[in-house]
Amino acid sequence: xxxxxxxxxxxxxxxxxxxxxxxxxxxxxxxxxxxxxxxPLSEVSDPVFAQGMLGPxxxxxxxxxxIYAPVTGTITAAVDTGHALGITSDxxxxxxxxxxxxxxxxxxxxxxxxxEKDKHVAVGTPLIVFDREKICAAGHDDIxxxxxxxxxxxxxxxxxxxxxxxxxxxLFRLGGNA
Numbered sequence: 143x144x145x146x147x148x149x150x151x152x153x154x155x156x157x158x159x160x161x162x163x164x165x166x167x168x169x170x171x172x173x174x175x176x177x178x179x180x181x182p183l184s185e186v187s188d189p190v191f192a193q194g195m196l197g198p199x200x201x202x203x204x205x206x207x208x209i210y211a212p213v214t215g216t217i218t219a220a221v222d223t224g225h226a227l228g229i230t231s232d233x234x235x236x237x238x239x240x241x242x243x244x245x246x247x248x249x250x251x252x253x254x255x256x257x258e259k260d261k262h263v264a265v266g267t268p269l270i271v272f273d274r275e276k277i278c279a280a281g282h283d284d285i286x287x288x289x290x291x292x293x294x295x296x297x298x299x300x301x302x303x304x305x306x307x308x309x310x311x312x313l314f315r316l317g318g319n320a
Contacts, residue, residue: 160208160256165266165310167213169233171300172199173265174313176286177206180301183287188243191287196238198297199289200314202307209270210309211263212288213237218260221246224253227269228291235316236292241272243283252276266310290316 167173174180181201186192191201209227213235219228225245229237241253252273257263277284290297293316300312307313 160268160271162264162268163210163266163310165210167265167312168315170235171312171315172235172237172288172290173210173212174202174307174309174311175209175212175239175269175288176202176204177308178202178204178286178306180299180303180305180307180313181285182299182303183289183297185303186243186285186287187283188240188287191240191289197236197289197291197293198295198314198316199238199287200297200299201285201287202313203285204274206309207272207274208268208309209239209241209272209286211265211267211269212239212313214263214265216260216262217257217269220255220257220259223248223250224255224270225250225272227255227257229263234292235290238287238289238291239269240287241270241284242277243285245277245280245282248277248280248282252280288313
């Protein structure tokens with residue numbers, strides 16, 4: 143049974159909804175949105191992210207099933223299927239968080255969005271709960287991609303590729319013409 147199933151069950155769901163985590167992001171920095179292993183965007187199987195078409199960033203191969211706000215800002219996009227969110231940070235970065243590759247095909251099954259569009263959130267606020275087992279059972283990669291869509295510079299990793307990261311730890315910062 144995945145985390146989404148546990149969260150979806152009656153009374154127990156109220157006690158298992160994730161709490162915010164302690165995190166502090168410096169301007170221009172993006173924190174890891176989920177626990178897992180840091181991965182360069184160039185290595186993900188989604189060519190749009192891998193080729194940097196949605197801006198610089200990094201990915202995390204998740205070991206957890208909760209997406210936390212990687213910046214403080216306002217939710218500017220929340221797709222109906224729950225697999226992606228956009229946040230405009232208080233310092234102007236447009237951050238896209240996308241859970242999985244081709245997970246739009248799941249039509250929301252396995253995803254629970256915890257915030258609404260136009261809500262201001264603090265870094266470390268839980269945003270999405272997702273079921274990694276359902277994603278994999280549907281034949282999709284569960285990698286979590288995070289990019290800054292309005293940046294023209296590079297993502298300078300705060301951790302080495304292959305390193306374990308915890309949600310709320312620095313993942314990358316923008317360099318160059320960001």
